Amino acid sequence: MNIGFIINFNKEDWIGGYNYYLHLFNGLKKYKKFKCNPVVILDTKKRLIKNKELKKFDYKISSIFSNQNTIKRIFNKLLIIIFGRNFLFEKFFIKNNISIVSHTNFLGKNSKIKSFPWFPDFQEHYFPKYFSKKKIIFRKLNLYYASYHANRIIVSSKSVYNDLGKISTRAIKKARILRHNNSLISPQNLLSKKILQEKFKIKNNFFLVPNHYWKHKNHMCLLRALTKSKKKNFTIISTGKCEDHRNPNYFSEVKKFIHRNNLGEYYKILGLVNYNELVSLMYYSSAVINPSKFEGWGNSASMALSIGKPIIVSNIKTHKELKGKSIYYFNPNNPIQLSEILKYLSKKKNKKQNKNDFTKSIKNNDIKTEEFIKSFIKILNES
Numbered sequence: 001m002n003i004g005f006i007i008n009f010n011k012e013d014w015i016g017g018y019n020y021y022l023h024l025f026n027g028l029k030k031y032k033k034f035k036c037n038p039v040v041i042l043d044t045k046k047r048l049i050k051n052k053e054l055k056k057f058d059y060k061i062s063s064i065f066s067n068q069n070t071i072k073r074i075f076n077k078l079l080i081i082i083f084g085r086n087f088l089f090e091k092f093f094i095k096n097n098i099s100i101v102s103h104t105n106f107l108g109k110n111s112k113i114k115s116f117p118w119f120p121d122f123q124e125h126y127f128p129k130y131f132s133k134k135k136i137i138f139r140k141l142n143l144y145y146a147s148y149h150a151n152r153i154i155v156s157s158k159s160v161y162n163d164l165g166k167i168s169t170r171a172i173k174k175a176r177i178l179r180h181n182n183s184l185i186s187p188q189n190l191l192s193k194k195i196l197q198e199k200f201k202i203k204n205n206f207f208l209v210p211n212h213y214w215k216h217k218n219h220m221c222l223l224r225a226l227t228k229s230k231k232k233n234f235t236i237i238s239t240g241k242c243e244d245h246r247n248p249n250y251f252s253e254v255k256k257f258i259h260r261n262n263l264g265e266y267y268k269i270l271g272l273v274n275y276n277e278l279v280s281l282m283y284y285s286s287a288v289i290n291p292s293k294f295e296g297w298g299n300s301a302s303m304a305l306s307i308g309k310p311i312i313v314s315n316i317k318t319h320k321e322l323k324g325k326s327i328y329y330f331n332p333n334n335p336i337q338l339s340e341i342l343k344y345l346s347k348k349k350n351k352k353q354n355k356n357d358f359t360k361s362i363k364n365n366d367i368k369t370e371e372f373i374k375s376f377i378k379i380l381n382e383s
Helices: 015-030 045-050 052-056 070-083 087-095 133-149 158-167 169-174 193-200 219-228 250-260 275-284 299-306 335-347 355-382
Strands: 002-007 037-042 058-061 100-103 114-117 153-155 175-177 206-210 235-239 267-271 288-290 311-314 327-330
Touching: 002 015, 015 037, 015 052, 015 299, 015 355, 037 045, 045 052, 045 058, 070 087, 070 133, 100 355, 114 133, 114 153, 114 355, 133 169, 153 158, 158 169, 158 175, 169 175, 193 275, 206 275, 219 235, 219 250, 219 335, 235 275, 275 299, 288 299, 299 311, 299 355, 311 335, 327 335
Parallel strands: 002 037, 002 100, 037 058, 100 114, 153 175, 206 235, 206 288, 235 267, 288 311, 311 327
Antiparallel strands: none
């Protein structure tokens, strides 16, 4: 069974989503007993050149899947609305022996190709100020028509599923929860602490916050928590894209706050790092922090738990679904509460790093990955 996945976005704009897809593709290739083959569909050859890791999968390139042209996107949706199928897309999939398209589109109730779109979250219903009016309309229409034209709708957590139930009684009937986990690097690719310290100029005791600078990720709460700590015997290491296309001034506000409160010594911004570096930083950190006001699923926090790291997370509903030891919750609007947790953990003696423990984590994660793929195939076979 060939399953098509459309990748027509920039990796840097949505690293969490890109890594999610990559993990799913690798899982489908690894567990051959499920007899499912991922076919990556790209809109330009440039995207393949830029993302070389996709070359190991079957791939196809066609400009018909570009999402850069708004008129073209509306036309493709109109075909589905009027005829119940997109003839252009359908012809392409039949020609390439693809029977299912997952996570990235819906193809119409009359289509010969089954479709399983993924809705990571419904943030626009909680924080509409972070979206343009056009974006909100597109997101709502996308869900509305998916409820009619998709075979199933995939969501990543119980909280997102519950949100969907409040939004659409039709869509919720088609919704299925698919909780994903993350890929881990091999012990051989784990960078030494010395290499990380030399490259990034970091000290021994540090906390990691691996979030893009999107406003809802709530870095300001963390920075305000730092101002409450009089004696700081730790550093916050920040990774992620230093840009929010929805709030262009946000990162400048963050930098001004750091400068105004003399936090430069205790808060280090690394920007985008590669995956080996990210997992290695996580491995050596005292804890991983996610102060976000909204999440579809806690990717970074979930990965940290899988390698036995403590996590400090906002007490939003999605984070409450995380399972594991050493989870510290705080109100995302309460920097004092976060400050107390940082103070407590900075005094606590860190568990000695052990590569054997990391190897065990990989084995446990492999079991979770197989369950993830099994759950995914079960959803595909339902309809």
